[in-house]
Amino acid sequence: MTDPSDHESTAHQDDMRRGFLFKFSAALVGGLSAIIPVAFGGGFFLTPLLKKKKGGEDGDSFLLVGSTDSLTPGGPPRAFRVSGTKTDAWTTYAEAAIGSVYVSMNEAGDLSAFNATCPHLGCTVNYKADANSYICPCHDSAFKPDGERTNEIPPRPMDSLEVEIRNNTEVWVKFQNFRAGTSEKIPV
Secondary structure, three states, rough: OOHHHHHHHHHHHHHHHHHHHHHHHHHHHHHHHHHHHHHHHHHHHHHHOOOOOOOOOOHHHHHEEEEEEHOOOOOEEEEEEEOOOOOEEOEEEEEEEEEEEEEEEOOOOOEEEOOOOOOOOEEOOEEEHHHHHHHEEOOOEEOOOOOOEOOOOOOOOOOHHHHHEEEEEEEEEEEEEOOOOOOOOOOO
């Protein structure tokens, strides 16, 4: 004859196994239902860190700013607006204003370009034809036409940029901003 306590012990063990499997299955489903939204949410918030900056034509970082037809050999520099793709964390703006540059052409037809942002505190520099110099309206930083500073206010000369002519008349500039207030030219 079987002992009734053996039957109760076996039933208790079966209940414990079923309870364990139920709890394990609930934890697994609950864990998966929590992990999936956290993974997608984390990917969304990390997107700005994972995006690569794109350059201009063919990814070479040069941007079209204007035409050589608007430049006079040996004449004053001309301001050009720089447009490109601007990314602000999760939002991307196509063809947004990202800065401005001054481009000049010497008598031989060679181009030079400067970022129009003052290296002192980041204001936009103006070219004054009557003084033949660049003047910052914020704190009177001043620069010669070649970008060299004429007073001790700015910590460095104007930031020169690579420039080239493409397709005979197109002016392309490798636009980049640099940290203001430092004597070193540090890209930002």
